[in-house]
Amino acid sequence: MTTVLIADSCKPSLVMTSEVFKDKIVGTVVDVATTGKDALDYLAAKRPDLCVVDFDLPDVDGPALVEAMRKLYDGPILLTAYPSDMVKQAVEETLFAFNDASAWIAKPINFEILSEKIDRFLLGKHRLERRFSTEFLTQLVAKAAGRGKRAPKVGGKVLNISLGGACIKIQGPLKVKKAQELTMSIQLPSGEDEEGKAVKKKKIPSPSATEAKIKAKVAWINSKGEIGLQFAKLTDIQKKQLENFFKAQASDDYLAAPLVGPDTRVTA
Secondary structure: OOEEEEEOOOHHHHHHHHHHHHHHOOOOEEEEEOOHHHHHHHHHHOOOOEEEEEOEOOOOEHHHHHHHHHOOOOOOEEEEEOOOHHHHHHHHHHOOOEHHHHOOEEOOOOHHHHHHHHHHHHHOOEOOEOEEEEEEEEEEEEOOOOOOOOOOEEEEEEEEEOOOEEEEEEOOOOOOOOOOEEEEEEEEOOOEOOOOOEOOOOOOOOOOOEEEEEEEEEEEEOOOOEEEEEEOOOOHHHHHHHHHHHHOOOHHHEEOOEOOOOOOOOOO
């Protein structure tokens, strides 16, 4: 049974959005939150299949709520809003790294547009996080087999990366298996060069880059010497550094693809 959470304080919008889901997916259960706090309290206890968040809630704006929800919920989140320059700017600046919420839906809700988003992100399991091509070099370190034994490590090249994971071409022997835990070391760009100017359109770190060690697990392995990593958790600083890097890339550097496997955070 499909469950959807709709966070919206406008009753007509709630009714209209609910009807789209019920017509689209028979038997859909629609739960409602009229404030951002109610939505977060709900997600602390339950995991719906999809969330719809309105931009203009009484206690918080939509993009800020979406960011808070990401810490509790890794499923698809759609944003609705009455069109304005303020909405466009807020979405571009805050939700840039995500496919679902950045593809916001204009009010009044159009059945066909919302239906298409349901097909893409709920039924089609389309990737939620945008991934970007890179030329980062990395070192992967696995856990040692026992006390006194050296931890296996290997270099590699990060082919693409998102806030949820990375695809890496391994440059040497490293025996890994699915779900194995690894540490990935990369030089994350600071978002500024040595003169304090914003870094633009660079696929490699600036001279002011800092080393980051990211905990991850192996999501998939293929026969070409490539592995997909799912990040365990980024620190706020690491997340901000990656977002700065993403924003510096040209739009044609962005890669979109369906999911590989059931986890919405897996990068292929």
